[in-house]
Amino acid sequence: xxxxxxxxxxxxxxxxxxxxxxxxxxxxxxxxxxxxxxxxxxxxxxxxxxxxxxxxxxxxxxxxxxxxxxxxxxxxxxxxxxxxxxxxxxxxxxxxxxxxxxxxxxxxxxxxxxxxxxxxxxxxxxxxxxxxxxxxxxxxxxxxxxxxxxxxxxxxxxxxxxxxxxxxxxxxxxxxxxxxxxxxxxxxxxxxxxxxxxxxxxxxxxxxxxxxxxxxxxxxxxxxxxxxxxxxxxxxxxxxxxxxxxxxxxxxxxxxxxxxxxxxxxxxxxxxxxxxxxxxxxxxxxxxxxxxxxxxxxxxxxxxxxxxxxx
Numbered sequence: 353x354x355x356x357x358x359x360x361x362x363x364x365x366x367x368x369x370x371x372x373x374x375x376x377x378x379x380x381x382x383x384x385x386x387x388x389x390x391x392x393x394x395x396x397x398x399x400x401x402x403x404x405x406x407x408x409x410x411x412x413x414x415x416x417x418x419x420x421x422x423x424x425x426x427x428x429x430x431x432x433x434x435x436x437x438x439x440x441x442x443x444x445x446x447x448x449x450x451x452x453x454x455x456x457x458x459x460x461x462x463x464x465x466x467x468x469x470x471x472x473x474x475x476x477x478x479x480x481x482x483x484x485x486x487x488x489x490x491x492x493x494x495x496x497x498x499x500x501x502x503x504x505x506x507x508x509x510x511x512x513x514x515x516x517x518x519x520x521x522x523x524x525x526x527x528x529x530x531x532x533x534x535x536x537x538x539x540x541x542x543x544x545x546x547x548x549x550x551x552x553x554x555x556x557x558x559x560x561x562x563x564x565x566x567x568x569x570x571x572x573x574x575x576x577x578x579x580x581x582x583x584x585x586x587x588x589x590x591x592x593x594x595x596x597x598x599x600x601x602x603x604x605x606x607x608x609x610x611x612x613x614x615x616x617x618x619x620x621x622x623x624x625x626x627x628x629x630x631x632x633x634x635x636x637x638x639x640x641x642x643x644x645x646x647x648x649x650x651x652x653x654x655x656x657x658x659x660x661x662x663x
Contacts, residue, residue, distance in 0.1 A: 354501040354582060364590060367494040372487055379482035379601075387612055390474035395467055401626070402462035410634055413452035422446040423663050424644050426651055439651040441663050444644040453634035461626040467619045473612040478605060485599030496587040503579035513568035523557035 423441030430438040529551040534543035649663035 353504050353506070355504060358499045358501040361498045361500070362495060363498070364493055364495050365587075367492040367587070367589060370489050370491040372489050374599075375486045375488065376483045377486050377598075379484060381479050381481040384478045384480075386476045386478070387473055388476055390472040390611070393469055393471040395469045398466045398468070399623070400464045400466050400620075402464065404459050404461040406457055406459045408455055408457050411454045411456055412637065413454065415449050415451040418448045418450070420446045420448070422642060423649065423651060424642055429650075430654065434654075436652060436654060438654045438658060440648050441651050442644040443647040443649050443663065444642045447641045447643070449639045449641075451637040451639075453636055455632045455634040457630045457632070459628045459630070461628075463623050463626055465621050465623045467621075469617040469619070471615040471617070473614055475610045475612045477608045477610060479607075481604045481606070482601050483604055484601045487597045487599055489595045489597070491593040491595075493590050493592050494587040495590045496585055498583050498585050500581050500583045503582055504576050505579040507575045507577050509573045509575070511571040511573070513570060514565045515568045517564050517566045519562045519564065521560040521562065523559055525555050525557040527553045527555070529553075 422444050424444045426439040426441040428437045429440045430436075530548055531551070532548040533546040535546045536543055648661075650658040650661050651663045653659040653662050
């Protein structure tokens, strides 16, 4: 029997198995940029001409020599008042040396080799995002109210009893007398069974006395003793306990490429100038010389004798 005034206790306890959920939490991405060559560089050479300058030189050719008769040292030999002057001259040889010339015009133009090197460039953008494992454990909980009752147990004790019961059993003694008759046939010494008879007599024997224990009338007593406490438990769900634990972290790397400004390098170097020679005929070089041979002759003769020695 439950007793009044139970004790009441309230406690919180786990309600079943906890569940674990795995998720990932992204971290702050780290962005790095690296500029690099996008392709092999290309070069373009351009020759830039400077201001040309010209110089002339004269080249002499092969000379040719011609000779022609002439006179030198002519003197008038007649009267100065004569209508026609008569002159005495020394015979001579006029030597003409003609040398052709060629005017060579050398045009020198300076040249500069300008090399333009273009190196394509690109920007490699790397985004590294850490992702951390998160294990979220959810432990269901409940609030339980335990009402504990003290109990009393009604007892009934039955004490068994026993008594001795004596039993006397009368007996009879039976006596059986068996008479066997044997005979000896003629000529033998071995007895031979002939017949038998029984005589039975009875007489009162000594009685058998037996003592035995048999159940007697039981003794029944009643009482009360404390029993085990009885408890009633009522549970209601409450907010679960949620815990999060970080696990390993992986790195997620994403790359992108964007075009960058190309690097253009211009170098220049002087190279051999462009030299062009043009030729044009020049004025020939003519030199003359006169050499007398000592003979005289008459220029513009007036008489026959003079005409015979005409120059």
